[in-house]
Amino acid sequence: MTPVIELDGLRVTFGKREILHSIKGNLHGRCIGLLGPNGAGKTTLIHSLLGFHPPSAGTARIFGKDIRHQAKEIRTLIGYMPERDAFIANLTCVHFVRLMAELSGLPSEAALERAHEALFYVGLGEARYRQLGSYSLGMKQLAKLAQAIVHGPRLIFLDEPTNGLDPPARTRMLELIREVRDSGKANIVLSSHLLRDVEECCDEILILKDGHIAANCNLEEERRANKQFVEMETRNGTQAFVEAIGKLGCEYAETGFQKLKIVMNDGMGVRDLYKIAVAQNVQIRRLNYKRDSLEDIFLKAMEQ
Amino acid sequence: MAVYGQTYKAYEGNLTPSWSRFLVIPRYAYQDLFKYTLFVVLFVVCFVPPLIFATIIYMHHNAAALAIFGISGTDIIPINGFFFSVFTGIQTSLAFIFTVIIGPVLISRDLANNGLPLYLCRPFTRFEYILGKASVLMILLSTITWIPGTLLFLFQSYLEGGGWLAKNYWILYAILVVCIAWIVILTLLAMAFSAWIKWRTAASAALFAIFIIPTPIGFAIQGILKSSKGHLLNIGMALHVMTQELFQLRDEISPDDDDYFFSYGEAWMVFLAYAALCFYMLWRKVRAYEVVS
Structure with a gap:
């Protein structure tokens, strides 16, 4: 079976500083938890897989497609929810999500239909005509999730999705992640500092430490053993x-x-x-x- | 996904062609811009000069109309290269005003709101992003510069007849080249400033400054070093030289004019240097995340 993500000696350097040190491994999980202390290289790994930072050596493959040579094809298959606040100014939430869907290649009408669906799905249906700037932090997180799933990607990168959320919002976010995982239509990579979030959602984990893989295990098997x-x-x-x-x-x-x-x-x-x-x-x-x-x-x- | 079903569902429909996706950006930008009445009024005002010029062309070919206003055929402005250069000058000035209004926020807003990762995590490249943002200005400025200019030229050709088009095709060439040069340089300057200057007012001021400041600098260098090469910094002068040359006004107005500090070829070199510099500045800044080494 083709791994979801195949890390093949991936090395990433910023200037003279090496952030990821030739990491190798195959990830097959439906929901893959990416763990590690601050500065371990979690976000750099996600960004490299998205093609934001070119590898200085080695490569990685997503569903068998090489990030060096098939970056655009890979991006048609993935959705990304960034860690930091990220939106487009002067747009209502539904227009924002629709714009993102259109940029992913959906025709205008299909994009609008799916934008409405995605916003209802994440629980922003009633607030979808409000300006994004007026949203609370929890709502912004949900809007970011909506734009990540609006085009129905096969792999979704979620970078700290529960950051800054209050307990009910966090519970809702984790429920959504589990629902997407259980639908079987998409794999998820969940990067988080919160072990409990990862434990509740993931079936495989990759632990990074100082740009090296410290552990890569199937959480279910590990629990059984x-x-x-x-x-x-x-x-x-x-x-x-x-x-x-x-x-x-x-x-x-x-x-x-x-x-x-x-x-x-x-x-x-x-x-x-x-x-x-x-x-x-x-x-x-x-x-x-x-x-x-x-x-x-x-x-x-x-x-x- | 369905609103009521509420389950995650992959998209299985058709996708739009990859090459056309950059046009999504201007479409959304115009939806936003044309919400403002002031912008719509300004846009409409831009079509007043073409109407006036069209009226002059019409009057030129309508003896009855001239008689009504008591104007003799010799008094009316001749329709020649100068006529169209004046029209081009007015419209490019309006294009500059539009650029000052729209340009400074084109990229700075995306940078301020961390919007770039959202664009670039999709099958959408940095070049397509720049092209999309550039087309916001380029399409809009085209509608007020070379498109009405071309229509006026065709209107004059139609009314004049008798081989006027064949004799004066160079005017159309001049209109197209001058307008497109202005559009390209205004777009690139506005985007480069937008990418590097977050504060809108400062970016607008920089747009004015780039056309004003090089003139005294050029003269200062000329005064100190006795060299006119300092004027090569002046993009405004480069565009002026290009306009004069293309509309064949250089010899006509000032055959031995010392006001021109560089040749037509040098004007294009200055233009290309500015364009390349702006594009480089943009390329440096338009990234999903800025890496501090």
């Missing part, structure tokens, strides 16, 4: 208590004074830990039961 953890803080915990837990056959580690991290075996439950605690007369003061989260994957990648 990851074991369950219990982080426990005790009072009066004795060596005998620790050894009794060890006898259950699970891996454990003492992470601090009277603190334990236990990797749970299949069939083992929290109840077993309580039983041992009762038998050893140990108080359990805190018990945190969790699976390996995206945060753990991210932190591991950052430690490398």
